[in-house]
Amino acid sequence: MTTTAGKGAGVGTARWSRIIPVAIIVYIISFMDRTNIGFAFTGLGHDLHLSASQQGLAGGIFFIGYLFLQIPGGHLAERWSAKKFVGIMILVWGVFAVLSGLVQTYGELLVVRFLLGVAEGGIWPAILVLISHWFPAQERARAYGVWMMNIAISSIITAPLSGWILSWSDWRMLFFVEGVFPFVIAAPLWWWLVADRPSDARWVSPAERDWIETSLARENADAPRALGFSHVFRSSVVWRLVVVYFLIQVGFYGLNLWLPHLVKTTTGGSSVQVGLLTAIPYLVAIVALYLNAHAADRTGRYAFHVMMPMVVAAATLVASVALGGIVWLSILLVSIAMAGALAYDGPFWASASRAMPVALAGGAMGLINALGNLGGFLGPYLGGVLQDASGGSFLSTSIVLAVALLLAGLVMLTVRGRANPRKQVPATDATRAARR
Numbered sequence: 001m002t003t004t005a006g007k008g009a010g011v012g013t014a015r016w017s018r019i020i021p022v023a024i025i026v027y028i029i030s031f032m033d034r035t036n037i038g039f040a041f042t043g044l045g046h047d048l049h050l051s052a053s054q055q056g057l058a059g060g061i062f063f064i065g066y067l068f069l070q071i072p073g074g075h076l077a078e079r080w081s082a083k084k085f086v087g088i089m090i091l092v093w094g095v096f097a098v099l100s101g102l103v104q105t106y107g108e109l110l111v112v113r114f115l116l117g118v119a120e121g122g123i124w125p126a127i128l129v130l131i132s133h134w135f136p137a138q139e140r141a142r143a144y145g146v147w148m149m150n151i152a153i154s155s156i157i158t159a160p161l162s163g164w165i166l167s168w169s170d171w172r173m174l175f176f177v178e179g180v181f182p183f184v185i186a187a188p189l190w191w192w193l194v195a196d197r198p199s200d201a202r203w204v205s206p207a208e209r210d211w212i213e214t215s216l217a218r219e220n221a222d223a224p225r226a227l228g229f230s231h232v233f234r235s236s237v238v239w240r241l242v243v244v245y246f247l248i249q250v251g252f253y254g255l256n257l258w259l260p261h262l263v264k265t266t267t268g269g270s271s272v273q274v275g276l277l278t279a280i281p282y283l284v285a286i287v288a289l290y291l292n293a294h295a296a297d298r299t300g301r302y303a304f305h306v307m308m309p310m311v312v313a314a315a316t317l318v319a320s321v322a323l324g325g326i327v328w329l330s331i332l333l334v335s336i337a338m339a340g341a342l343a344y345d346g347p348f349w350a351s352a353s354r355a356m357p358v359a360l361a362g363g364a365m366g367l368i369n370a371l372g373n374l375g376g377f378l379g380p381y382l383g384g385v386l387q388d389a390s391g392g393s394f395l396s397t398s399i400v401l402a403v404a405l406l407l408a409g410l411v412m413l414t415v416r417g418r419a420n421p422r423k424q425v426p427a428t429d430a431t432r433a434a435r436r
Contacts, residue, residue, distance in 0.1 A: 012208035015134045015198075020143065022193045023127050024150045026090065029181045030120055031154040033097040034062055036178055037113070038260050039162035039275070040171035047171070048106050056384025058109050060253075063377035065117025067370045073122020074366030077129035083196050086126050090190060093119035094182030101175030125366035132353050132361060133197045136215035138297065140353060141305075145293025145346025152282035152289065152342055155256070159282075163275020232364045237355045240415050244306070244348070245372025247408035251310075252341045254379030254401040255317065255334075258387075262334070266324045280331060281338035288339035293346025302351035303412045306344040310409030313340025314402035321398040341405060351415060375404070 041055045076085045096116040103109040135143035165174045195201035198209040232238055264274045296305040320333035356364040379401065386397040
């Protein structure tokens with residue numbers, strides 16, 4: 001589909017209707033296979049005789065494995081092929097997702113979850129790089145924001161689907177059923193529909209291809225080229241973004257993996273009811289993701305559009321637990337908290353994509369994601385430890401997670417330079433015509 005000449009330059013929208021939907025589907029399934037353990041905790045904990053802290057470790061160890069291919073994944077996507085790298089790793093992660101249903105001991109569970117993390121590790125930075133090849137800076141926050149709706153959409157699907165599976169079977173079947181999706185859905189769509197760059201895609205119009213490539217060339221024209229990867233490690237901006245992402249992941253994954261338990265405790269509902277109620281916060285998050293990313297593209301004030309959702313998430317998370325006796329109000333507040341904990345994504349990764357020259361951007365985003373996602377290990381584990389210490393109460397956990405989110409927003413305000421231009425990004429007629 002292309003725009004008309006009257007709207008300016010006849011730029012098409014194939015990148016929005018092809019690249020983004022497939023990337024969303026792939027990561028929906030990826031996110032499902034890493035977080036469905038939150039629904040398996042009750043039966044899995046009983047069958048393998050695990051404490052809450054052991055369950056938290058089993059949920060969080062994924063992120064230790066997640067470290068290993070982050071930088072290589074971003075680097076290979078930039079220098080080799082995001083399409084080939086992601087395509088291979090989809091098949092590898094599917095193997096370990098299925099094996100999660102075969103574990104017999106706590107040790108086996110930790111090993112399989114760790115290896116699942118390794119397999120999924122490079123996919124996120126590789127897709128970030130792929131999107132940066134298709135979307136110029138003036139629409140990148142929206143591109144990342146729309147793609148990152150995958151987290152919310154996946155949770156909306158995972159919650160009722162997992163609750164339904166558990167209503168007629170057990171946690172092993174949960175891992176088996178959802179572990180098949182990489183093979184039958186994600187891999188075929190990715191291999192058949194994705195291209196690394198506009199120049200590789202027959203399905204993109206010449207006008208759209210020229211506009212993308214011209215826009216990217218213009219914005220990268222003044223970027224230094226003769227820099228080694230050591231420049232990434234010496235960048236204070238990159239390290240600030242690492243800290244921000246680490247703190248956000250502590251808060252988000254601590255909330256995400258323990259959310260079914262929180263809803264179960266608050267409502268006392270069945271597995272199906274808990275699954276349906278757990279989906280509500282993610283519906284709210286989809287709206288917040290798009291609106292915040294759209295606003296960030298208009299202003300270029302990425303730091304502000306990361307900080308504000310963190311403030312909202314921190315306040316409403318604690319309030320949702322403190323007011324847990326009023327079920328409808330608690331669900332409303334935790335929905336707002338989840339929306340805030342996810343709405344930062346578009347502007348944050350738009351900022352990260354501009355923190356380094358283009359030749360180093362893939363590796364830099366891999367480094368940010370690698371070290372930042374250690375927070376995804378700490379959040380669930382810390383949640384389990386605090387619940388063990390407090391006799392099952394989630395209040396102390398919510399306070400710690402909220403503090404992490406609030407600190408993330410404050411640190412983000414210190415980011416300066418290209419990563420936070422703090423002025424409206426100019427839009428040409430062609431840009432406006434290409435917007436959705």
